[in-house]
Amino acid sequence: MTPVLPISFLTDYGTADGFVAACRGVMARIAPEARVLDITHEVPPGDIRRGALLLAQTLPYLPPGVHVAVVDPGVGTARRGVLVRTSEHLLVGPDNGLLPWAADALGGIREAYELGNPALMLPQVSATFHGRDVFAPVAAHLATGTPPSEVGRRLDAGSLVRLADPVAYVDRGTGYAEVLTEDRFGNVQLSLAESHIRELGVERGGALDVEAGGDVHWVPYRRTFGDVAAGALVALLDSAGYVALTVNGGDAARALRVRPGDPVKLRRPDSGTGAV
Known part of the structure; x- marks a missing residue:
């Protein structure tokens, strides 16, 4: 049967x-x-x-x-x-x-x-x-x-109809991404993977300059939410393997003023490229 x-x-x-x-x-x-x-x-x-x-x-x-x-x-x-x-x-x-x-x-x-x-x-x-x-x-x-x-x-x-692939690449020291999702906690999932962050020359324990919502934020790159103080921004790899921007105990989407589909740029803080 x-x-x-x-x-x-x-x-x-x-x-x-x-x-x-x-x-x-x-x-x-x-x-x-x-x-x-x-x-x-x-x-x-x-x-x-x-x-x-x-x-x-x-x-x-x-x-x-x-x-x-x-x-x-x-x-x-x-x-x-x-x-x-x-x-x-x-x-x-x-x-x-x-x-x-x-x-x-x-x-x-x-x-x-x-x-x-x-x-x-x-x-x-x-x-x-x-x-x-x-x-x-x-x-x-x-x-x-x-x-x-x-x-x-x-x-x-x-x-079959296919959606356009998300923006996700690194060029001359800048990672170009878009917001994939915003979950109910306010965590912001980006279209970049760990390989893109390494291509920027950033390892866990380092930091990123994140341009989002019209501002540039210095964001530590860590393993989990509790690796930064309560209320602080942190970048990490989420459970799906994507780079996520989060706030320990808070709402990153609100803090960064972004929504799904919005562009985000990432750089090493010492890259010297400045904000675009």
């Missing part, structure tokens, strides 16, 4: 309405034995980029299964619904850039299909609620063993 796969679920629906419950109810009716793991339903409304980042940084820690993601401001338009298969995972959602970064983090896309088989969807498909009527039932059928090839026609993986 084919084991029932777990299903993970990410949306921008929030929990004030019944949208999440309706989707989970559809999955439960089709695949009552499937375990559903909620990643989050608090993606900012319509923020595809935030949803894509959350998927890419979370799915590598989840068991092989079916992953449903719905951040879909284009619902009901000509945008496609798709299934993306990696070596061990199945990703279901809109073709708007939400899924490819996560597929990359899971080893890359093996196959892609357009969702086009009405037998795997609800009998009546609303133009404004594909999460309930298309993505949830397709995911539940996949979890119970329906082959990916049955969801619809196969697609060229290169035809």
Whole structure:
């Protein structure tokens, strides 16, 4: 007997309405034995980029299964619904850039299909609620063993919509980055990795000049929050392997006056390049 796969679920629906419950109810009716793991339903409304980042940084820690993601401001338009298969995972959602970064983090896309088989969807498909009527039932059928090839026609993986890659490079002593995310603690995740900081000639225990929000800040580069005094800025590597700007016990996003997508520049304090 084919084991029932777990299903993970990410949306921008929030929990004030019944949208999440309706989707989970559809999955439960089709695949009552499937375990559903909620990643989050608090993606900012319509923020595809935030949803894509959350998927890419979370799915590598989840068991092989079916992953449903719905951040879909284009619902009901000509945008496609798709299934993306990696070596061990199945990703279901809109073709708007939400899924490819996560597929990359899971080893890359093996196959892609357009969702086009009405037998795997609800009998009546609303133009404004594909999460309930298309993505949830397709995911539940996949979890119970329906082959990916049955969801619809196969697609060229290169035809999937991709978001622009974040700015992340070092040039002549300056690291150019952008704010990827701001979490609920106010920690600011940048698009740079440890290799970029080393390229700047900075090791842990050193410091960085950080240009953000119109100001330049001297920021120590340490291992964790408690390596600086309460209320002080500190740069560190976060749990996803990215450089993060944080305040010990405080809100770095507010202190630096930055939001996701904002540019940030980093330099060694003694680089002599000055503020740009």
